[in-house]
Amino acid sequence: MIRVLLADDQTLVRAAFAMLVGSDPEMEVVGEAGTGLEAVAFARTARADLVVMDIRMPELDGIEATRRIAADEDLAGVKVLVLTTYDTDDHIVDALRAGASGFLVKDTRPAELLAAIRTVAAGDALLSPGPTARLIARVLSAPQPPAGTGAGGPGMLSGRERQVLALVARGLNNTEIAGTLGLSPLTAKTHVSRIMGKLGARDRAQLVIVAYESGLVVPSGSGADGN
Numbered sequence: 001m002i003r004v005l006l007a008d009d010q011t012l013v014r015a016a017f018a019m020l021v022g023s024d025p026e027m028e029v030v031g032e033a034g035t036g037l038e039a040v041a042f043a044r045t046a047r048a049d050l051v052v053m054d055i056r057m058p059e060l061d062g063i064e065a066t067r068r069i070a071a072d073e074d075l076a077g078v079k080v081l082v083l084t085t086y087d088t089d090d091h092i093v094d095a096l097r098a099g100a101s102g103f104l105v106k107d108t109r110p111a112e113l114l115a116a117i118r119t120v121a122a123g124d125a126l127l128s129p130g131p132t133a134r135l136i137a138r139v140l141s142a143p144q145p146p147a148g149t150g151a152g153g154p155g156m157l158s159g160r161e162r163q164v165l166a167l168v169a170r171g172l173n174n175t176e177i178a179g180t181l182g183l184s185p186l187t188a189k190t191h192v193s194r195i196m197g198k199l200g201a202r203d204r205a206q207l208v209i210v211a212y213e214s215g216l217v218v219p220s221g222s223g224a225d226g227n
Helices: 011-022 036-045 061-073 091-098 110-121 131-140 159-169 174-181 185-199 204-213
Strands: 002-007 028-032 050-054 081-086 100-106
Touching: 002 011, 002 036, 002 110, 011 050, 011 110, 011 131, 028 036, 036 050, 036 061, 050 110, 061 081, 061 091, 081 091, 081 110, 091 204, 100 110, 100 131, 100 159, 159 174, 159 185, 159 204, 174 185, 185 204
Parallel strands: 002 028, 002 050, 050 081, 081 100
Antiparallel strands: none
């Protein structure tokens, strides 16, 4: 059973999502929050597995609420799926940096929302190709102090692990990574798990951030391949 907390300042939106999530026999709505502060508080008390978080909320926006949840050691297993109005919203990347595991636009189809909840709850990132990849690349290409280039960065990875990280950053799943590198899916999964451990990443979304910010993958999509 996946325990879901819904955080959105619009009552009707929360009610619609609650009905949808509640209709799935493998999911349970354990709380509803109308502000960012409530979302953080309810994440601690409701013991949710996943928070569906609107970016724009009163008192505390969804990005800061996500950051506080991700920084709380007692909530280490809680995943955050961010909701936004547009898939070109620059705040999406801020949310991923804060610790979100992925995002969805609010007008997504019901079945896609349920599938997204399952994906994120299972520990995978929800980072679709196309506009999402271009958005992440564009925003992360802006000049800033590079992240992940020190002791805990890609420099500590083996050549194979750098190849795998580059493919993760481009949106490939374990099966696709295995096919690209001539590995078994289990071996690809093992590589991803080891990379997450070495880099201290919560999930695949965090690996994407590190890959772009460190320069392992460049915005044009022709970045380093981990050689």
